[in-house]
Amino acid sequence: xKKVDFLVMEKAWLIQLKGSEFDLKVLSESFxxxxxxxxxxxxxxxxxxxxxxxxxxxxxVYRSATELLTFIKGAIEIYSGQSYNISIARVIxxxxxxQRESFVIAPPPMRAASQAKMRARASIxxxxxxxxxxxxxxxxxxxxxxxxQDERAAKVFRxxxxxxxxWHNLYHMYEVVEGNVSSMSQIVQNGWATETEIKLFKRTACxxxxxxxxxxxxxxxDLNLKNPxxxxxxxxxxxxxxxxxxxxxxx
Numbered sequence: 001x002k003k004v005d006f007l008v009m010e011k012a013w014l015i016q017l018k019g020s021e022f023d024l025k026v027l028s029e030s031f032x033x034x035x036x037x038x039x040x041x042x043x044x045x046x047x048x049x050x051x052x053x054x055x056x057x058x059x060x061v062y063r064s065a066t067e068l069l070t071f072i073k074g075a076i077e078i079y080s081g082q083s084y085n086i087s088i089a090r091v092i093x094x095x096x097x098x099q100r101e102s103f104v105i106a107p108p109p110m111r112a113a114s115q116a117k118m119r120a121r122a123s124i125x126x127x128x129x130x131x132x133x134x135x136x137x138x139x140x141x142x143x144x145x146x147x148x149q150d151e152r153a154a155k156v157f158r159x160x161x162x163x164x165x166x167w168h169n170l171y172h173m174y175e176v177v178e179g180n181v182s183s184m185s186q187i188v189q190n191g192w193a194t195e196t197e198i199k200l201f202k203r204t205a206c207x208x209x210x211x212x213x214x215x216x217x218x219x220x221x222d223l224n225l226k227n228p229x230x231x232x233x234x235x236x237x238x239x240x241x242x243x244x245x246x247x248x249x250x251x
Contacts, residue, residue, distance in 0.1 A: 012094045013052035015065040016102075017045045019086035027086065030076065030140045036068060046092075047072075061091055062105050074157030075143035078242045142250040150249065152180050156242060167205045167214050167231070170238045174201070177245045192244035197237055204228040 017024060017038070024045040027038040036049035049068060055061045065088060073084050091103045147154035156173050163169045178184055188195045203225055208215040210228045229237075 014092040015047040016089040018089035023084045070161045071147045
C-alpha cells in the first residue's frame with residue numbers, strides 16, 4: 001500500500017477522505033498509473049493530484065477534488081455494481097516546510113441513503129462470470145479518464161454518484177446513452193441489452209398505473225403491463241448498459 005510522503009518539502013494540497021475502511025482500501029489499491037492517487041498514512045486516506053496543486057484558493061481545490069472523486073466513485077461503482085461510501089473529510093494545505101493546515105468545507109446536500117441504490121458487496125459480476133477479485137487498476141483508471149474528456153459521460157457519472165437510483169434518474173442516464181449511440185437498436189446491436197429488457201424498462205418507468213407517483217408520466221394508457229420490471233432489475237440493467245457504454249469508449 002502506498003504511503004503519503006509528508007517529508008517532501010514542497011507546497012501541495014491533500015484531500016483527506018472519510019468512509020468505510022474497506023472502500024478506502026479498495027481505492028488505495030486501484031490506481032497506480034494515473035496523475036492522481038489515493039494513499040494511506042497512519043490510518044487516514046488521502047486523495048492527491050497534480051491538478052490540485054495548480055489551484056490557489058481552497059474553494060477551487062475543493063471543487064476540483066469533488067469532481068475527481070465523483071469520477072473515481074462513478075468509475076468503480078459502474079464497473080462493479082457496488083456502492084462505495086466515500087466522501088471528502090477536509091482539505092489540507094502543505095507548505096514548503098511540511099506544515100499542514102486543515103480546512104473543513106460544508107458539502108452541498110447529497111442523496112439520502114436509500115434502498116434504491118445497489119448495495120451488493122459480495123462479488124463483481126461480468127455476464128455469467130462471477131469473481132471475488134478486485135478490478136484491475138488499468139480498467140478503473142481508464143474508466144475515470146472517460147468523464148474527464150467526455151461531457152456526456154461526466155453527466156452520467158454525476159447523476160450516478162450524487163442522486164438516488166430511482167426510476168426518473170435511471171431513465172435520465174439511459175437517455176444519455178441512447179442519445180449518444182443514436183438509438184435503442186444500436187444498444188441492442190452492440191449487445192449491451194436485449195430489446196425486450198429495454199422496452200420493459202421503458203414501459204415500467206413511464207407507467208403511472210404501476211409506479212404511481214414514482215412514474216415518469218402522470219398518466220398512461222398502457223393498462224396491459226402484467227409483469228413490470230422491479231426497481232432492482234432496472235438498476236442492474238442500467239448499470240450493465242453504462243458499464244458496456246463506458247468500456248466501449250475506452251477502446
